[in-house]
Amino acid sequence: MYDFAYHRPGSLEEAERLLSGASDGALVAGGMTLIPALKQRLASPSDVIDLGGIAGLSGISEAGSTIVVGALTPHAAVASDAVVTARFPALAALAAEIGDPQVRNRGTLGGSIANNDPAADYPAAVLGLGATVRTNRREIAADDFFTGMFETALEDGEIVTAVSFPVPEKAGYAKFPNPASRYAVVGVLVSRGPAGTRVAVTGAGPCVFRSAEMEQALAGDFTAAALDAVTVAAEGLNSDIHASADYRAHLVGVMAKRAVAACG
Amino acid sequence: MLAVSMTVNGRKVSREVEGRTLLVEFLREHLGLTGTHVGCDTSQCGACVVHVDGASAKACTLLAAQAEGTEVTTIEGLAKNGELHPVQAAFKEHHGLQCGFCTPGMVMSAVDLLKRNPDPSETEVREWLEGNLCRCTGYHNIVKAIRAAARAMAG
Ligand SMILES: Cc1cc2nc3c(=O)[nH]c(=O)nc-3n(C[C@H](O)[C@H](O)[C@H](O)COP(=O)(O)OP(=O)(O)OC[C@H]3O[C@@H](n4cnc5c(N)ncnc54)[C@H](O)[C@@H]3O)c2cc1C
Ligand code: FES
Ligand code: FES
Numbered sequence: 001m002y003d004f005a006y007h008r009p010g011s012l013e014e015a016e017r018l019l020s021g022a023s024d025g026a027l028v029a030g031g032m033t034l035i036p037a038l039k040q041r042l043a044s045p046s047d048v049i050d051l052g053g054i055a056g057l058s059g060i061s062e063a064g065s066t067i068v069v070g071a072l073t074p075h076a077a078v079a080s081d082a083v084v085t086a087r088f089p090a091l092a093a094l095a096a097e098i099g100d101p102q103v104r105n106r107g108t109l110g111g112s113i114a115n116n117d118p119a120a121d122y123p124a125a126v127l128g129l130g131a132t133v134r135t136n137r138r139e140i141a142a143d144d145f146f147t148g149m150f151e152t153a154l155e156d157g158e159i160v161t162a163v164s165f166p167v168p169e170k171a172g173y174a175k176f177p178n179p180a181s182r183y184a185v186v187g188v189l190v191s192r193g194p195a196g197t198r199v200a201v202t203g204a205g206p207c208v209f210r211s212a213e214m215e216q217a218l219a220g221d222f223t224a225a226a227l228d229a230v231t232v233a234a235e236g237l238n239s240d241i242h243a244s245a246d247y248r249a250h251l252v253g254v255m256a257k258r259a260v261a262a263c264g
Numbered sequence: 265m266l267a268v269s270m271t272v273n274g275r276k277v278s279r280e281v282e283g284r285t286l287l288v289e290f291l292r293e294h295l296g297l298t299g300t301h302v303g304c305d306t307s308q309c310g311a312c313v314v315h316v317d318g319a320s321a322k323a324c325t326l327l328a329a330q331a332e333g334t335e336v337t338t339i340e341g342l343a344k345n346g347e348l349h350p351v352q353a354a355f356k357e358h359h360g361l362q363c364g365f366c367t368p369g370m371v372m373s374a375v376d377l378l379k380r381n382p383d384p385s386e387t388e389v390r391e392w393l394e395g396n397l398c399r400c401t402g403y404h405n406i407v408k409a410i411r412a413a414a415r416a417m418a419g
Contacts, residue, residue: 036307
């Protein structure tokens with residue numbers, strides 16, 4: 001790891017200023033992705049700006065029919081939060097299955113979606129629930145946020161502050177975890193609620209995506225059996241040492257059915 | 265260089281470190297607390313687990329500067345007045361270690377589990393240890409030790 005100048009701003013404004021003043025600045029939240037990347041020299045920023053000292057970026061609040069999760073809220077806090085477990089058990093269950101306990105104690109929602117790893121879990125929740133990403137500058141609809149492999153709509157200097165999730169009538173998540181890392185070989189989140197009937201798939205392709213065919217099938221009949229008629233094409237899906245595209249396509253169908261069943 | 269201060273095993277410490285100094289380097293090299301091990305250095309094995317403000321964390325994936333102002337507990341901070349912590353005592357009693365390399369991280373991880381769940385089932389213990397790898401024991405006696413510690417701590 002190359003050395004860098006470390007900063008711990010006390011406000012978003014100061015973080016923005018530091019970021020725009022740095023020749024190559026990087027934000028750090030939980031560090032569960034950034035620090036391994038620094039060690040491998042995949043990233044070598046001049047300045048690392050720690051969001052951990054900014055008050056108000058962590059925590060969960062209920063605002064009518066939405067639940068707002070601060071960008072710095074660690075996965076473990078989402079998994080055990082009383083409001084989330086009561087009103088939105090699928091989100092708590094998803095957070096509880098990320099990595100291992102130590103990763104969940106440090107890793108954050110904001111870091112996970114800003115990074116947009118093709119096999120990460122939270123992108124499926126944000127897209128599959130039609131959530132809204134809040135930044136220091138604007139609000140971004142989930143459908144516009146995830147733009148490609150490790151790519152998002154975030155601009156230079158933009159900082160995720162929170163994600164607002166509409167509370168669904170029904171939601172379920174099922175993943176086939178990589179046995180070593182627990183990242184999703186395939187993960188599917190299904191939901192029905194204020195954002196319509198949505199199916200978001202992570203792990204299978206280069207970026208999280210919605211399945212229009214499955215959404216149509218479930219819109220008429222929200223049961224696992226309704227998905228029998230849908231075949232998932234392997235074209236465009238990932239093939240790697242963990243799974244072939246064909247196998248991933250098969251898993252998308254299986255995980256989608258399990259996710260519907262998990263809605264209870 | 266920047267100055268970082270934190271409380272480690274109840275003692276206030278301050279040192280000058282580089283931005284890139286990891287918490288595990290801070291503990292081992294700056295403070296001489298070599299009980300916290302480095303196994304993989306890639307956030308996988310859990311040999312480096314310590315508690316930061318009471319929650320278990322991988323000290324190889326945390327900058328020392330990120331721990332500014334926190335309370336850190338390492339394996340050296342568990343025994344009280346020369347008496348092993350019940351989890352340490354149970355690992356000894358139930359042969360929860362062979363080479364011992366993974367043990368500090370296993371014990372710190374287990375202590376965090378028992379704080380959250382004082383009576384975990386075997387499955388819950390195994391799930392919790394997802395981030396702690398052991399190359400020797402096959403985990404069986406580790407799980408046994410943790411459940412025995414839970415009973416001992418319940419009194
Ligand atoms: C062993 C291991 C297993 C894991 N398993 C899983 C898994 O099963 N599923 C899964 O989904 N994830 C998994 N992860 C990833 C983990 O969940 C973290 O959430 C993820 O690494 C990113 O969160 P972070 O807070 O650590 O971000 P950081 O590492 O701090 O940052 C990641 C990136 O996001 C940027 N960033 C951070 N916060 C913000 C913000 N608020 N606004 C804008 N940009 C920001 C940073 O600049 C950086 O580029 C695993 C990680 C490890 C180490
Ligand atoms: S040394 Fe930190 S997880 Fe292996
Ligand atoms: S006892 Fe040797 S690695 Fe666990």
